[in-house]
Amino acid sequence: MSRPLPSSDRTKRSRMVHIHPIRTGSVQFRPTQIRASGQGHMRWWRILGDREWTREMPIYCYLIEHSEGLFMVDTGETARVCEPGFFSRWNPYFSRAIRYKVAPEDEVGPQLQRLGFDPADVGSVVMTSLQLGHAGGLSYFPRARIIVSAQEWALAMNGFGRFTGYPASHWPKWLAPRMVTFNAGQLGTLPRSQPLTGDGAIYLVRTPGHTSGHISAVVQGAGLLYFFAGDASYVRAALAEATADGIAANPRQQIKTLKAIRDLAQSRQLIYLPTHDPDVERRLAQRDTSAD
């Protein structure tokens, strides 16, 4: 991971961005979650009956240094997921189909401090989704503008959220996110976008499918785009193949979203950065824009 830009460089490179991937522990899934097996409810039974585990996969969030301030994309996971009682026992998915390894020092707050940043200086936090693995570090950002899609917030708050991966009872009481409105047209064939910075270098796009309120952040760097995909797909291979995951709210919509991102990656230099892909740090270091 690289160091923060010195302040003199920050002025000189006012239109530059600097990206820090932050790995907040790891998670193992059933392979049938990464790539769906079957259709409809059958996908769930296949996950619950799967005896294999994936390797430990990272839980990334990202810090973006930009001349208009510090932006986070997602907040990673909290170490509390490893404590007994965090998940209700009756839900077989949490007892049988997912394994977390997150230590207190893996959380985003201590990691930002180790990189030389104060979490209190982060101005905006973009939530690609509010599900587990993304919203676990919210408590470190009480002063930031927390940005989420209105659909995602409704899903988390509709009374069924705790059954579908939104542990809202564990979120900070002060949480009152800003809803993104999406009124700035398209990005390639991706449906709707919204700029986040005055210079237009950071913007948000709708990437529905994994959840219906899922969004991604796009950053214009020097000669290329950084695409912060959240769980649009778990890994880059699923983008190349445009395959749905096993718990996607709408698999058809997810495939459509992935094809739109793939089209974009074929017309622009783009570094694809999902939350759980083990290869993102290498891809960033080598500026690897290949999409396969």
Ligand SMILES: [Zn+2]
């Ligand atoms: Zn995730």
